[in-house]
Amino acid sequence: MTTTSNVSSTSSSGTGVMSTSSASFGDNPFLKLLTEQLKNQTPLEPVDNESFMNQMASYTSMQEQRDLNSNMLKLLDYQGVLARAQGLSQGSALLGKEVTFATEGGKTSSGTVDSIYVAESGDVRLKLTDGKEVDLRSVLGITQATA
Secondary structure, three states: OOOOOOOOOOOOOOOOOOOOOOOOOOHHHHHHHHHHHHHOOOOOOOOOHHHHHHHHHHHHHHHHHHHHHHHHHHHHHHHHHHHHHHHHHHHHOOOOEEEEEEOOOOOEEEEEEEEEEEOOOOOEEEEEOOOOEEEHHHEEEEEEOOO
16 A cells, blocks of 8 residues: 655745746755655565666756756856946947937938937947937947037
8 A cells, every 4th residue: 555645846935846936946846755755655666776866867967957057047147247338338439429320211310429328128229419319239320529
């Protein structure tokens, strides 16, 4: 006769197996499941070593993948910060300069750069003295502003 016990799959912090509030899969659900499996196995039919080793290898692989994903997210965040800083640095050279830029209709227009900022989308934008906002990528030419 095999008995099973109920293993809670959610926790108050949202790190459970079935939790939708968090996209991470923590160590605890796997270890709880493994512990329950070992506690409830029958002495006449124990888990064979190969199966147990496969489970441990899967656990190790999952843990390494999670660490790799975490490091990749940190790297991407750092690259985003560097890209914004580089864009602001390039844009700061345009302060007080007159820029010619492509408009949405395919025509060109010009104006003097008053300030530079990073938009919520991550794009570097120029604010001109006449109030227009221009994406740095749409700049076609740069000249010294006339006094």
